[in-house]
Amino acid sequence: EAGVTxxxxxxxIEKGQTVTLRCDPISGHDNLYWYRRVMGKEIKFLLHFVKxxxxxxxxxxxxxxxxxxxxxxxxxxxxxxxxxxxxxVYFCASSQVQVTSGTQYFGPGTRLTVL
Amino acid sequence: AQSVTQLGSHVSVSEGALxxxxxxxxxxxxxxxxxxxxxxxQGLQLLLKYTTGxxxxxxxxxxxxxxxxxxxxxxxxxxxxxxxxxxxxxCAVSSPTSGTYKYIFGTGTRLKVLx
Numbered sequence: 001e002a003g004v005t006x007x008x009x010x011x012x013i014e015k016g017q018t019v020t021l022r023c024d025p026i027s028g029h030d031n032l033y034w035y036r037r038v039m040g041k042e043i044k045f046l047l048h049f050v051k052x053x054x055x056x057x058x059x060x061x062x063x064x065x066x067x068x069x070x071x072x073x074x075x076x077x078x079x080x081x082x083x084x085x086x087x088x089v090y091f092c093a094s095s096q097v098q099v100t101s102g103t104q105y106f107g108p109g110t111r112l113t114v115l
Numbered sequence: 116a117q118s119v120t121q122l123g124s125h126v127s128v129s130e131g132a133l134x135x136x137x138x139x140x141x142x143x144x145x146x147x148x149x150x151x152x153x154x155x156x157q158g159l160q161l162l163l164k165y166t167t168g169x170x171x172x173x174x175x176x177x178x179x180x181x182x183x184x185x186x187x188x189x190x191x192x193x194x195x196x197x198x199x200x201x202x203x204x205x206c207a208v209s210s211p212t213s214g215t216y217k218y219i220f221g222t223g224t225r226l227k228v229l230x
Contacts, residue, residue: 093218
């Protein structure tokens with residue numbers, strides 16, 4: 001069974017540009033989460049999808065961040081326009097609550113550097 | 116609100132010595148507790164978890180952790196460190212009553228194993 005995949009693995013952009021991160025969850029997992037780790041800090045929750053619906057987006061930093069989950073499958077996280085403080089590693093995770101007691105399975109992350 | 120504290124951002128042990136990584140949590144409801152490990156250039160891998168039942172949980176690679184409600188702790192241990200254990204370890208808490216099961220992470224502990 002394929003794990004959670006994320007693309008790209010690295011992205012280097014300039015301030016003001018747009019970047020789109022993609023996450024493909026484990027097949028059959030209805031729950032999809034985005035997290036971010038800024039260097040030296042803890043991994044922080046950004047938002048949670050159940051299928052295609054946003055269940056909790058309380059961690060989204062501001063309206064420059066837009067997350068979507070098309071048809072309840074893969075998800076994208078767009079940052080527009082990017083700022084220096086957006087640099088960090090963005091993790092995606094998925095779970096099937098009824099089966100895994102909320103255990104989340106993580107992708108390898110996308111390292112975003114904003115210059 | 117939930118929170119997690121990991122004491123020691125860096126821990127060094129000799130090969131063959133006991134590994135003890137500390138995690139204390141704060142939660143107003145019975146939590147679910149997790150330990151994840153991140154090896155260089157990889158994603159987060161689940162080591163073990165506590166949801167309900169037996170308070171001593173065993174995980175992969177010889178690690179175990181004990182849930183102590185009275186001490187609000189979930190420390191991770193391994194009797195004998197191996198060079199391959201060098202990685203960053205994250206403790207996380209989630210609430211089964213929150214509806215989202217989102218994780219609150221500690222700041223991580225980087226384990227170094229000395230030959």
